[in-house]
Amino acid sequence: TVGRLNAALEGRYRIESTLGEGGMAVVYLADDLRHERKVALKVLKPELAAVVGAERFLSEIKTTANLQHPHILPLYDSGEADSFLFYVMPHVEGETLRERLDREKQLPVDDAVRIAVAVAGALDYAHRHGIVHRDIKPGNILMQDDQPVVGDFGIALAVGSAGGARLTETGLSVGTPYYMSPEQATGDMQVGPASDIYAVGAVLYELLTGEPPYTGNTAQAVLGRIIQGSPVSATALRRAVPAHVDAALRKALEKLPADRFTGAQDFAKALQDPAFRHGEARAGLAAGNAGPWRWVAAAMAATTLGFGALWMRAADRPESPKPMERFAMPFLPGDELQFFGNAGYALSPDGTMLVYRHVMDGRQVLVVRRWDELAATPIRDTNGATNPAVSRDGLEVAFMQGGDVRALAFAGGPVRTLGTGFAPQWGPDGYVYFVATTGETVRASGAGGAVDTLTARPESGHFNAVGDVLDGGRRLLLVDFVPSSGEGEIFVYDVDSGERTDLVPGLAPRYLPSGHLVFVDVDGTTMMAAPFDPKSAQLLAPAVPMMDGLAAFSLADDGKLFYTLGSSGPVNALQMIWVDRKGEATPVDPNWTFLSAGVDHAWSLSPDGSRLALREGTANGPDIFIKQLDAGPRSRLTDDDADERWPVWRPGTDEVTYVSTRGGGLDVWTRRADATAPAELLVDPQQAIVTIAWSPDGEWLILRTTGLRGEEGGRDILAIRPGVDSVAIPLIAEPGYDEMYPEISPDGRFIAYESTETDRWEVYVRPFPDVTSAKWQVSVNGGRQPRWSPRGDELFFQGPDDEMMRVAVRTDATFQGGTPEKLFDGQGDWVSGDISGNLYAVAPDAQRFLMARSPPAAPAASEGSGPVRAVLVNNFMEELKARVPIP
Numbered sequence: 001t002v003g004r005l006n007a008a009l010e011g012r013y014r015i016e017s018t019l020g021e022g023g024m025a026v027v028y029l030a031d032d033l034r035h036e037r038k039v040a041l042k043v044l045k046p047e048l049a050a051v052v053g054a055e056r057f058l059s060e061i062k063t064t065a066n067l068q069h070p071h072i073l074p075l076y077d078s079g080e081a082d083s084f085l086f087y088v089m090p091h092v093e094g095e096t097l098r099e100r101l102d103r104e105k106q107l108p109v110d111d112a113v114r115i116a117v118a119v120a121g122a123l124d125y126a127h128r129h130g131i132v133h134r135d136i137k138p139g140n141i142l143m144q145d146d147q148p149v150v151g152d153f154g155i156a157l158a159v160g161s162a163g164g165a166r167l168t169e170t171g172l173s174v175g176t177p178y179y180m181s182p183e184q185a186t187g188d189m190q191v192g193p194a195s196d197i198y199a200v201g202a203v204l205y206e207l208l209t210g211e212p213p214y215t216g217n218t219a220q221a222v223l224g225r226i227i228q229g230s231p232v233s234a235t236a237l238r239r240a241v242p243a244h245v246d247a248a249l250r251k252a253l254e255k256l257p258a259d260r261f262t263g264a265q266d267f268a269k270a271l272q273d274p275a276f277r278h279g280e281a282r283a284g285l286a287a288g289n290a291g292p293w294r295w296v297a298a299a300m301a302a303t304t305l306g307f308g309a310l311w312m313r314a315a316d317r318p319e320s321p322k323p324m325e326r327f328a329m330p331f332l333p334g335d336e337l338q339f340f341g342n343a344g345y346a347l348s349p350d351g352t353m354l355v356y357r358h359v360m361d362g363r364q365v366l367v368v369r370r371w372d373e374l375a376a377t378p379i380r381d382t383n384g385a386t387n388p389a390v391s392r393d394g395l396e397v398a399f400m401q402g403g404d405v406r407a408l409a410f411a412g413g414p415v416r417t418l419g420t421g422f423a424p425q426w427g428p429d430g431y432v433y434f435v436a437t438t439g440e441t442v443r444a445s446g447a448g449g450a451v452d453t454l455t456a457r458p459e460s461g462h463f464n465a466v467g468d469v470l471d472g473g474r475r476l477l478l479v480d481f482v483p484s485s486g487e488g489e490i491f492v493y494d495v496d497s498g499e500r501t502d503l504v505p506g507l508a509p510r511y512l513p514s515g516h517l518v519f520v521d522v523d524g525t526t527m528m529a530a531p532f533d534p535k536s537a538q539l540l541a542p543a544v545p546m547m548d549g550l551a552a553f554s555l556a557d558d559g560k561l562f563y564t565l566g567s568s569g570p571v572n573a574l575q576m577i578w579v580d581r582k583g584e585a586t587p588v589d590p591n592w593t594f595l596s597a598g599v600d601h602a603w604s605l606s607p608d609g610s611r612l613a614l615r616e617g618t619a620n621g622p623d624i625f626i627k628q629l630d631a632g633p634r635s636r637l638t639d640d641d642a643d644e645r646w647p648v649w650r651p652g653t654d655e656v657t658y659v660s661t662r663g664g665g666l667d668v669w670t671r672r673a674d675a676t677a678p679a680e681l682l683v684d685p686q687q688a689i690v691t692i693a694w695s696p697d698g699e700w701l702i703l704r705t706t707g708l709r710g711e712e713g714g715r716d717i718l719a720i721r722p723g724v725d726s727v728a729i730p731l732i733a734e735p736g737y738d739e740m741y742p743e744i745s746p747d748g749r750f751i752a753y754e755s756t757e758t759d760r761w762e763v764y765v766r767p768f769p770d771v772t773s774a775k776w777q778v779s780v781n782g783g784r785q786p787r788w789s790p791r792g793d794e795l796f797f798q799g800p801d802d803e804m805m806r807v808a809v810r811t812d813a814t815f816q817g818g819t820p821e822k823l824f825d826g827q828g829d830w831v832s833g834d835i836s837g838n839l840y841a842v843a844p845d846a847q848r849f850l851m852a853r854s855p856p857a858a859p860a861a862s863e864g865s866g867p868v869r870a871v872l873v874n875n876f877m878e879e880l881k882a883r884v885p886i887p
C-alpha cells in the first residue's frame with residue numbers, strides 16, 4: 001500500500017511512516033515536497049472509499065477547507081490518487097487527548113474544563129459556518145503546546161453526506177459509540193450542532209471521571225444505554241467536580257437535542273459560570289421517556305413488568321434443574337476455528353461470546369463470535385495476538401502480542417501495553433494477572449500502570465501460570481509449570497502471606513461457583529473435576545475424569561463450556577521452519593519437533609548453514625543441542641542441571657558459545673560443537689548476562705545484561721575481548737532506557753541493536769567499536785531484533801506486529817539505510833518476540849529465515865457418530881453436580 005501511495009503521490013508527498021489507524025482512515029507521516037514540511041496524510045479505508053465515491057467526497061470536503069480557528073486543525077489538501085481518497089492536515093508534534101487520558105486516567109478539573117471550553121469555542125465557530133463535526137472524541141483532539149486542536153473537522157460530515165444511505169446499508173457508521181448523541185445512535189443522518197454539543201459533553205465527562213457517560217460490552221449495548229440510560233452525574237463519581245460544571249454536563253447530555261444548549265458557546269459559558277444550574281442532580285428516568293424514545297422505554301418497561309409478574313408467580317416454587325445441552329459448533333465459512341490449543345480461545349465470563357485466534361487475509365488476528373450473532377467480528381490491532389482473556393464486565397480483552405501483555409476495549413480506544421509476559425487472566429478486581437518472563441506471577445491494572453510482582457521467582461525451568469483468581473484477588477489458583485516436561489502442580493497462593501498450598505498435579509485449573517475445581521490432567525488430554533473448598537484450599541474428594549481427548553477448554557461463570565478435541569502433541573512442542581521472503585513456510589524436518597524451554601527461545605545457524613545450535617527443554621532443564629540440517633541427526637552439547645541459553649557459533653572455530661547458570665550466575669561458556677572436549681568458562685562478568693554476540697573476527701564478545709521486573713533502564717550492552725580484557729566495559733548503556741539484541745555487521749564496522757529511547761522499541765545502528773561517534777535510527781514505527789544479512793547489504797528486523805522488515809543498507813564509507821519495507825506478516829503459530837528470546841536466524845543466502853512454530857494439529861478426535869473439533873455445552877454445572885457431588 002505504501003509503495004502504491006508513494007508512486008501515486010510522486011512529486012507531491014512522500015510517506016515516511018504509519019502514524020496510526022482510525023475508524024475511517026489510515027494516517028501516515030509524510031513530507032510535503034512542495035512546501036518542505038511534515039504533514040499528516042490520511043487515506044480513507046478502501047471499503048469506505050468504495051461506498052462514498054471520489055467525486056462526492058471531494059466535493060463535500062471542500063466545505064471544510066476554509067475553516068480558520070486557533071483550535072481547529074486546518075485542511076491543507078485533498079484528492080484522489082490511484083483509487084485512494086486522501087486528505088492532508090498539519091502534523092502536530094504532540095499527543096492526542098486520548099493518549100493523555102490513557103496515561104493520567106482523570107484530568108485536573110480546571111484543566112479538563114479549559115480544554116472543553118476551547119473545543120466548544122471551535123465547535124461554535126464551525127456551527128456558525130454551517131459545519132457539524134459529527135465525530136468529536138478524545139482521539140480527534142490533539143494537544144499542541146498544551147492547547148487543544150480539533151482534527152478531522154468536517155471529515156465525518158463529508159463521508160456521511162457523500163455516502164448517504166449507502167453508508168448505512170453497508171453497516172459502516174460515522175462516529176464513535178461512546179460519544180454518539182442519541183440521535184446518531186438511532187441512525188439519524190441529519191444531525192445538527194446539538195449532536196456535537198452532546199459529544200464534547202461526553203468527552204468532558206470522561207476527562208473528569210475516567211470513563212464515558214455510558215459503557216457496555218458491545219457497541220450495541222453502548223448505543224442502547226445512550227438512548228435509554230439514566231442521566232449521569234460527574235459530581236456523584238468525583239466530588240471535586242463543581243455543581244455548575246455537573247449541571248452544564250447534564251444539560252449537554254440530555255436525550256433530546258432541544259433540551260441541550262442552543263449553541264456550543266452557551267455550553268462554554270455555563271462551564272465558566274458558578275451560578276449555572278440545570279434540573280436536579282438526581283434526575284429520574286423521565287427525561288429518557290420523552291420524544292421519539294418513549295416507545296423504546298415503554299417496551300422495556302412492559303418487558304420488565306412481564307418478567308416481574310412471572311417471577312412473583314414462580315417465587316414459591318423450587319428452581320428446576322436446567323438441562324445440559326451439547327452442540328457441535330458450526331462456524332460460518334471463513335469464520336472457522338483454526339487454533340485448538342490452550343492459547344487459541346476464551347469464553348467471556350458471562351458466557352455470551354467467544355474470542356478466538358483466526359487467520360484472515362493472511363494475518364492471524366483475534367475475532368469475537370457473540371452467540372446471538374452468526375458471524376465473527378475481527379478485533380482491531382490484534383495481529384499476531386495469542387492467549388485472549390475477556391474482562392469480567394465483558395468490555396475488554398487482554399492478550400499476548402510481541403512478547404507483551406496488552407489490552408483494548410471492544411468498543412474503541414487505544415491498545416494498552418500492560419507489561420512484558422504471557423498467559424494473561426483477567427481477575428474480578430480489574431487487574432490482569434500474567435506470567436513474567438522470569439517465571440513469577442505478576443499483575444497490572446487493566447487500565448495500565450505499574451506491574452506488581454506477587455510470587456517469588458520459581459526455580460530454574462519453572463513458571464507460575466494463573467488458572468483463576470479467588471477471593472477478590474487475595475488468593476490465586478496457580479500452576480507450577482515445567483515447560484521442559486509439560487508437568488504442572490496446581491496450588492493455591494495467598495498473596496498477603498505468601499503461603500502455598502499444593503492441591504493436585506494438573507494444568508489449567510478453574511474454580512466454578514458450583515463448588516468444583518475443573519482442570520486437565522498432567523497428560524493434557526483429560527478434563528478432571530473435584531469438589532473444592534476455596535476457603536480452606538482443600539479438595540473435598542478425589543478428582544473424577546469428565547471427558548477425554550481434549551485439546552483445550554474454556555469455562556464461563558454460568559457453566560457454559562467450550563472445548564476442542566484432538567491434540568497437537570505436547571503443549572510446549574515446537575517445529576523449526578524455513579520461511580522465504582514471501583512468508584511461505586516449509587518444515588526443516590517434517591519428522592522432528594523439539595520441546596520448548598519456556599519463552600527464552602534461542603537458536604543459531606552455523607556460518608555455512610549446515611548445522612543448528614538450539615536451546616531445548618529436557619527433564620533436567622534447558623540444554624543446548626546440535627542439529628544437522630535439514631533432516632540430519634541431532635546431538636547433545638550440554639547435559640547438566642544448569643539452565644543453558646542463547647547459543648551462538650564462535651567465529652573461526654567449531655565451537656558454540658552460550659550462557660549458563662552452571663557456575664551459580666549467568667556466565668558465558670564455550671564448547672566444541674561435537675562435544676569432544678569439556679566446556680570452558682569464557683567470561684565470568686560481574687553482571688548477569690542474558691544474550692551474547694560475537695564480532696565477525698572473533699575478537700569482541702558483546703553482552704546484554706538482565707534488567708529488573710517492571711523497571712526500565714537495566715538492560716545494557718557491554719563488550720569484552722576474551723583473553724585480553726579482565727572486565728566488560730559498557731558499550732551502549734543510556735540511563736533510563738533499555739538496549740538489547742546487539743549484532744555486529746559482517747565487516748565489523750557497525751553494531752545494530754534495539755532501544756526504548758523513544759518509549760517504544762526501535763532499531764538503531766552505531767559505528768563499532770567507537771559507538772559514540774554517530775547513531776542512525778533504522779526503524780520508523782517500532783522494531784525488534786535486528787539481524788544483518790551475511791553480505792552486509794541488508795538489515796532485517798521485526799515490526800510491532802511481528803511482520804518481517806528489511807532495509808537496504810550501505811556500509812562502505814559510512815552507514816546509509818533506506819526506507820523499511822515489509823517482506824511478510826507474522827503468523828499466530830510462529831514464535832513471537834520476548835524480552836530475552838530469539839525470533840529468527842538469517843540463512844547464508846539471505847533468502848530464507850529460520851523460525852519456529854507450533855506444529856500443525858493432529859487429526860481431530862471424534863465424539864458420537866462423526867468427527868467433532870469444537871463443542872459448546874450449556875449448563876455444564878448440572879453434569880458436574882450429578883457426577884461430582886459436593887460432600
